[in-house]
Amino acid sequence: SENSSSSSSSRVGTVGAETARATMVDTESLGGGAPRLKAGEVDLGTSIMAVAFNGGVVLGADSRTSTGTYIANRVSDKLTGVHDRVYCCRSGSAADTQAISDIVRTQLSNHATELGRLPAVKTAASLFQRYCYEYKDRLMAGIICAGYDEIEGGSVYSIPLGGACIKQPFAIGGSGSTYIYGLCDSMWRPDMTREETRNFVKTALSHAMARDGSSGGVIRTVVIDKNGVDRDFTPGDKVPFSF
Amino acid sequence: GKGQPATRQAGGGGRGAGKMSSVGSGYDLGCNIYSPDGRVFQIDYAGKAVENSGAMIGLKCKDGVVVGVEKLVMNRLLMEGSGRRVHPVGRHAGIAFTGYVADGRAVVSAAKSEVENYDDYYGVDMPPHVLTERLGHYFHAYTTYGGYRPFGLATVVAAYDNEKGEAFLHQIDPAGTHYRYHGCATGKARQAAKTEIEKLDLSSLTVEEGLKRIAFIIHTIREEEKDKPFEFEAGWISKDTNWEFELVPRDVRLEADKWGKKRVEEMEMEDDSEDED
Numbered sequence: 116s117e118n119s120s121s122s123s124s125s126r127v128g129t130v131g132a133e134t135a136r137a138t139m140v141d142t143e144s145l146g147g148g149a150p151r152l153k154a155g156e157v158d159l160g161t162s163i164m165a166v167a168f169n170g171g172v173v174l175g176a177d178s179r180t181s182t183g184t185y186i187a188n189r190v191s192d193k194l195t196g197v198h199d200r201v202y203c204c205r206s207g208s209a210a211d212t213q214a215i216s217d218i219v220r221t222q223l224s225n226h227a228t229e230l231g232r233l234p235a236v237k238t239a240a241s242l243f244q245r246y247c248y249e250y251k252d253r254l255m256a257g258i259i260c261a262g263y264d265e266i267e268g269g270s271v272y273s274i275p276l277g278g279a280c281i282k283q284p285f286a287i288g289g290s291g292s293t294y295i296y297g298l299c300d301s302m303w304r305p306d307m308t309r310e311e312t313r314n315f316v317k318t319a320l321s322h323a324m325a326r327d328g329s330s331g332g333v334i335r336t337v338v339i340d341k342n343g344v345d346r347d348f349t350p351g352d353k354v355p356f357s358f
Numbered sequence: 359g360k361g362q363p364a365t366r367q368a369g370g371g372g373r374g375a376g377k378m379s380s381v382g383s384g385y386d387l388g389c390n391i392y393s394p395d396g397r398v399f400q401i402d403y404a405g406k407a408v409e410n411s412g413a414m415i416g417l418k419c420k421d422g423v424v425v426g427v428e429k430l431v432m433n434r435l436l437m438e439g440s441g442r443r444v445h446p447v448g449r450h451a452g453i454a455f456t457g458y459v460a461d462g463r464a465v466v467s468a469a470k471s472e473v474e475n476y477d478d479y480y481g482v483d484m485p486p487h488v489l490t491e492r493l494g495h496y497f498h499a500y501t502t503y504g505g506y507r508p509f510g511l512a513t514v515v516a517a518y519d520n521e522k523g524e525a526f527l528h529q530i531d532p533a534g535t536h537y538r539y540h541g542c543a544t545g546k547a548r549q550a551a552k553t554e555i556e557k558l559d560l561s562s563l564t565v566e567e568g569l570k571r572i573a574f575i576i577h578t579i580r581e582e583e584k585d586k587p588f589e590f591e592a593g594w595i596s597k598d599t600n601w602e603f604e605l606v607p608r609d610v611r612l613e614a615d616k617w618g619k620k621r622v623e624e625m626e627m628e629d630d631s632e633d634e635d
Contacts, residue, residue: 226480229488232521234480241481266521 150255150276152208157182160329162291162320163193163204165261166303167269167284168312171340172261175316176204177291177324178332189332194346198223200339201239201262206289207255207276215246215256236262240272240280248278259286263339287319291327295319313338313347314355321354390504400508401501404532407510408457412588413545413576414443416454416514418527419568420561422596423516424606425454425527426572428545428580429589444593444605448473450483451517452593452603453493456545457532458510465513468496486517490528490536498534508532512544516593518601525595547579554578565596566614569606573618590615 152158158181165174176193179186193205195213197220205212219242227234240260247256261271273279273286285303287295299319307315317334324330334349385391386399393399412428427443443462444454447469455462472492476484484492493513501508515528529544530536540560543551554575563571573590580588592606592614606614 229491230485231487235482235521238480238482241479245479264521 150252152255155182157187157209158207158329160291160327161193161206161289162287162295162323162327162330163206163257163259163289164287164292164299164316164319165204165259165271165285166307166312166316167261167271168307168309170268171263171309171338172269172271173309173312173316173336173338174202174204174259174261175320175334175336177289177320177330178335179324179330180209181329186331191332192335194335194337196220196344197239197260198227198234198262200233200264200341200344201236201260202337202339202344203239203243203261204259204288206257211254211256212258215243215254215258218246219243233264235264235266236260236270236272237264237267237282240274240282243272243274244278244280246278247274247276251276251278257288259288261286261339263341269340287323289323289330291320291323291330294326295323298322309338309340317349318355321356324354325357388504389501389506389508398501401533404458404508404510408512408532408544409546409548411456411458411545412443413543413547413551413579414454414456414512414514415541415543415551415555415572415575416516416527416529416539417541417555417558417560417563417565417568417572418525418539419563419565419596421598422565422594422601423525423527424565424568424572424592424594424596425452425514425516426569426576426590426592427454427456428576429591430586431589432586434587438589442591442605444591446593446603446605447489448477448484448517449602450520450595451486451489451515452595453516454514454591454593455511457512461509461511462513465493465496465509465511469493483518483520485519485521486515486526486528487519487538489517490515490530490538494530494534494536496534497530497532501533514542516595516603518595518603520601525601543575546585550579551575565594565598566610569594569610569614570617570621573614574621575618577618577622590618 160181161177163176165172174194178190180188180191194202195205195216196202197216203216222242223234223239243258243260257276258274263269271283271286273281273283287299302315313336316336320334333351334354336347338345385393389400412430414427416425429443445466446452451473453469473484497509500506509532513530518525527539528536529539529542541555543555558571569592590611592611594606595601595603
């Protein structure tokens with residue numbers, strides 16, 4: 116499924132077309148070796164998003180990991196912590212994103228030790244960007260880095276395939292995100308409360324999971340604020356929207 | 359280098375130690391040697407380079423940090439502003455030094471690299487305490503090898519911490535020891551300078567007022583007949599500078615210098631008139 120390139124050529128060059136398929140066509144047409152999932156490699160074809168609110172962030176993801184048409188893990192956890200108040204959502208190659216987040220976790224820990232306090236989310240995003248950009252020809256990793264720090268409050272950074280790093284009020288990613296751009300743009304408002312933000316994330320992800328074959332399973336959310344990290348789990352039969 | 363046994367010369371100090379020989383007595387030949395009473399003389403000697411140089415005074419005021427240096431002018435043909443002791447090392451950070459001036463250039467260069475690399479890697483401004491610690495490690499490294507000598511410098515770090523929302527003042531000595539200060543003084547007559555600093559209520563001074571007080575202190579502790587002429591160099595970082603470290607503008611600096619000098623003269627006249635009664 117990750118190798119089919121139909122219907123994606125029209126999306127070449129559009130901002131926000133973050134599907135692995137669309138970008139692979141793009142880089143291939145430039146003549147370089149495009150990052151591809153290898154035969155049998157596990158794919159986080161996915162729906163992920165993160166939304167900032169006043170005082171924190173909500174991260175959300177589906178739970179499907181596939182190898183071709185076989186669902187290797189239907190309850191995976193794509194929301195990965197890299198520090199006390201910084202998490203990331205992972206999409207693309209499971210191996211690549213795990214390797215990168217492990218490295219970033221180590222580096223952030225060392226950095227925080229020298230700093231003597233909690234690191235900025237911007238720092239975590241900067242570290243993610245370093246690897247995603249420098250090794251762009253060898254990686255397939257779409258990452259959303261989000262968390263809470265004293266300086267900015269809640270912040271969300273999107274680091275798509277080429278290694279750009281963009282701060283946004285909310286970010287969506289993964290193959291399923293293409294189906295919910297319109298929904299998110301119309302649903303999102305500034306200054307939502309913590310609960311409104313969580314419901315926004317759950318609703319948007321359930322729409323993505325309904326339409327994208329590579330997304331499904333359960334909805335996991337993580338809410339991060341000054342006081343801590345709150346994990347939540349919505350079973351597949353209790354999602355806000357499904358056919 | 360490190361690990362080579364020290365060769366002790368019989369009866370007296372190392373080459374060229376001459377009249378100072380009673381201080382070192384062969385235990386001062388390198389950084390890799392302790393004396394029997396636990397001193398590393400090379401570091402002490404580096405401190406002497408600082409003690410004999412122009413005064414450097416830093417103050418953490420209520421709205422920022424200001425640092426001033428008494429730059430002794432060795433040569434009347436020197437152009438004003440040349441041979442600076444105060445340097446910005448990033449937008450949000452600056453350092454000043456006194457002592458063996460040639461070493462200062464190396465430290466400024468190292469500090470600039472550190473700040474730049476930190477920003478590049480971690481995406482945020484290097485906080486003051488991290489910059490100070492890194493420089494402290496750098497100074498210290500040069501005290502651990504027999505083939506190196508310590509930096510003959512005391513260095514002040516004035517930088518903004520964007521999480522705390524204020525600027526901080528640190529000072530590093532030739533050994534690499536560093537502390538955070540409300541006010542610090544080093545160089546010639548530093549004890550007299552420290553006494554003057556203790557008279558100040560720093561929490562009520564702005565950096566402009568702090569600058570004038572620094573100029574006053576420098577003029578007070580100098581001995582006009584004995585000391586060489588000097589240039590007053592200063593830098594600051596405050597809310598008014600938008601938390602960017604900058605050299606104090608020339609006219610402001612000269613004003614402060616004039617104020618300081620006048621204040622010293624006024625106080626001397628007051629003392630004289632008191633004596634007459």
